[in-house]
Amino acid sequence: MKAKEVVSEMWSALMTNSDPNVIDQYVNPDYRQHSPYVKNGPDGLRDLLATLRPDYRYEPIRFIGDDHFVVMHGIHHNWLNNIMTGGEVVVGIDIFRVENDQIAEHWDASVPIAPASISGRSQFDGPTEITNPELTEVSRKTAEHYVKDVLINKRVEEINQWVSEEVIQHNPAIGDSITALRAALESSEKDYRRIHRIVAEGELVAVQSEGAVRGQVHTFWDVLRIDVTGKIVEMWQVAAVFPDIVPHANGPF
Structure with missing residues (x-):
């Protein structure tokens, strides 16, 4: 199967x-x-x-x-x-x-679930189906570069290489457009440290990353939609704290 x-x-x-x-x-x-x-x-x-x-x-x-x-x-x-x-x-x-x-x-x-975002979107609406299976490797590469170069290494000035000018945003606190995203990243308290997994299928790709917010361990999960030019045109995110006490010894990753 x-x-x-x-x-x-x-x-x-x-x-x-x-x-x-x-x-x-x-x-x-x-x-x-x-x-x-x-x-x-x-x-x-x-x-x-x-x-x-x-x-x-x-x-x-x-x-x-x-x-x-x-x-x-x-x-x-x-x-x-x-x-x-x-x-x-x-x-x-x-x-x-x-x-x-x-x-x-x-x-x-x-x-x-949060109220509607600045752009009036929810945390989950938008396209759901895989319609361009041939984009799988392009999506994987774009997502890896975006997270590694822009989020981990904080080279926000390189964001135009990987993100569309009119990127659609589902993070409740960020508006649409690369301009809004750039401003949010420059003031963000999210400290991305390492990519753990990238799962890509067609134009959709999910990246699981390790990081912290004000010193507290977080798991960052970015779901991205990539277009035929290899740029990110839509973003969803779940950023969750990993508690200090959990019912197993396997860790978050």
Whole structure:
């Protein structure tokens, strides 16, 4: 099976149909968990399932995958009784590593749904379908350069190489256009330090990075849409703190 098929079938059975039996089929016995709110191993997923509210619902928005990694960008409704994430409706990003038709590893982050952005957009609207599969490697290269050169090495003056002048922005605090993005980056407290994973499919690409905000460890997840010229034309982001106390010793990455 393709990695996206494995994740889609597992997620639908587990999180939509609340069927714990799917864990034995689709989850590796040595499953490694990086979520800050879920225990390690298959038993952690069983415990998670037991905590879900009866009215929990997941709304998938984007689904990006390659041979081994799958990224889901979506909305959790009625999530964990408002205990762990700060809100009953959260936008989240999940990354799964698939090996031998089973899920072997998982990372995630989520933030509360915010009011409309400066540009009047939500954190998740915009194109969702892969329509240009031939752009996969272009997308991967552009995303890597943007995050490494502009965000990590802070060479904001190079942003025009990788970002469209009319870039569409879904970060609630940033307006559309490269001018607004440049100004936001120049005053940002986000300290990007290292890229951990890049998952690209067609014109969509997700980058998972390590960093900090005012010294507190964060995971930064940037989802980008690339056009045929190789420039970023649309941006989504989830930036989440990684707590000091978590139910496993696997770390955030």
